[in-house]
Amino acid sequence: MLFSFPHALGAPGIGWTAWNQVDGLARLGHDVHVVAASIARPVPANVRVTQTLAVRGKRVPHRAIGRDRAFAWHDARAARFAASGDYDVVHLWPTGPGRTAATARERGTAVVREAPNTHTEFAWRVVAEEVATLxxxxxxxxxxxxxxxxxxxxxxxxxxxxxxxxxxxxxxQTFRDAGFAEDRILRHQYGFRPGTRVARARTATPAPLRAVYVGLGEPRKGLHYALDAWLRSEASTQGTLTVVGRMLPAYEAFLADRLAHPSVQVVGFTHQVEAALAASDVLLLPTIEEGSALVTYEAQAMGCVPLVSTASGALMDDGVHGLFHEPRDVDALAAHLDLLSRDRAELARMSAAAIAHGPELTWDAAAHTLVRCYDAARDRATAGGAHAHAV
Structure with missing residues (x-):
């Protein structure tokens, strides 16, 4: 397969997600040709690599030639490979002017387009509404x-x-709502990489609830809803809420009074996310728009019960591995906090179930799911479904 990634493969964020996809495919023995702007983390030796924004191994920042021009250059380079190579699947990540996709389609090659977030227009609309509301x-x-x-x-x-x-x-669902046919939407998953820390299920022994929020401090991630629910719940009287992640300055100032509550601890950015999750009972992520937050995979692996919105993209069963609430439903999240603060046996049950769910949430599991999606796309392309679509 041809894997086109117009950013730094292996860099934090989507670069890490894409790198794990490539690594998983390679370890399954697939023939992968990565065309990336640059490589921030080494890939397996059996992966062919072409860097489109690197000179003598040094990364050329997109801004050096202009972001739109950089994306167009990358897309043109990838399109040349799509035209000349014998690929079964072309896997595209945002963003490009579409030359690679069009070239692959003309050759009858299956093209899958990664959607790391909700449909773009949906994402923009709900985030703009939230920023305006605040x-x-x-x-x-x-x-x-x-x-x-x-x-x-x-x-x-x-x-x-x-x-x-x-x-x-x-x-x-956001792509269905935007008019995409059901057979043009393939469900896959992301994952986590198991560390050396041994996960231990939380016990039923009475104790103050330890909650954690992990993520960028921005309106989209819903930290304001997490704080409102926490301060409304009984858990805040004796428990602690730890906020982990970089904060947007204006948003941090907006939340200053809530962040100053004695039960709230702000630790900022850290590389020790696994440790923070292992030290907490529940993860709060009341996001209003998300692709599939990797922290929800990591939390389950550490036995930290996710109390997250349906927009978080968490791969879990409600009431088994964690609890879902609808975006912006502070009352529901506060009720979930009260439930697990009062009923430690319920917390212990969900924590153990989350840990047992861990093997289904790894990047190895994600690679197998991705290959099944490739097969489905190839079948569709062979059947004549690779023609241009109105969206």
Whole structure:
């Protein structure tokens, strides 16, 4: 397969997700050709690599030639390989003007387009609404700020793709709502890499509840809802909520009074996420828009029970491995906190179930799921489903 990634493969964020996909495919013995802007983390020796924004092994920043020009250059390079190579599948990540997708389609090659987040227009709309509701317009600028040129690039890829890869049911639904046919949406998953720490299920012994929030401090991730639910719950009288992650300054200032509560501890960015999860009973992630948050996989592996919104993309069974609430439903999240604060036996049951679920959440498991999606896309392309689509 041809794997096109127009960013630094292996860098934090989507670079880490894409790197794990490549690593998993290679370890399964598949023939992978990665075309990436640059390589931030070495890939397995059996992976062929082409870097499109690197000179003598040194990364050339996108901004050096302009982001749109950098994406177009990468797409053109990848398209040449799609035209000349004998590939079964072309796997595309955002963002590009669509040349690679169109070239592969013309050759009858299956094209799958990664959707690391919800449909772009949905994401922009809900994030803009949230920022406006909080009165932070003009003060908070994230990757989910509307950009017409980017949307044109997205549509170019989508229109030529055999199928879109959705890492969660929530993401899949936003593409259905945008008019994508059911057979053009393939459900796969992300994963986590097991560490050396031994996971231990929480016990039923009475104790103050330890909650943790892990993620960027921004309106989209819903930290304000997590804080409101926490301060409304009985758990906050004796328990602790630890906030882990970098904060957007304007948003941090907006939350200053809530963050200053004696039960709330702000530790900022850390590489010790696994340790933070292992030291906590529950993970709070009341996000309003997400692809499939990797921290929800990591939390289960450590026995930290996810109390997350349906928009988090968590791969779990409600009431078994954790508890879901609808986005913005502070009352439901507060009730979940009260439940597990009062009923430690229920917390212990879910914690043990989450740990047992861990093997299904690894990047190895994700690789097998991804290959099944490739097979489905190839079948669809062979059956004549690789023609251009209106989206």
């Amino acid at each position: 009165g932070l317009q003009g003060e908070v600028d994230t990757a989910h700020t509307a950009n017409a040129r980017r949307l044109d690039m997205e549509r170019a890829d989508w229109s030529q793709a055999t199928a879109v890869l959705a890492p969660s049911d929530f993401v899949a």
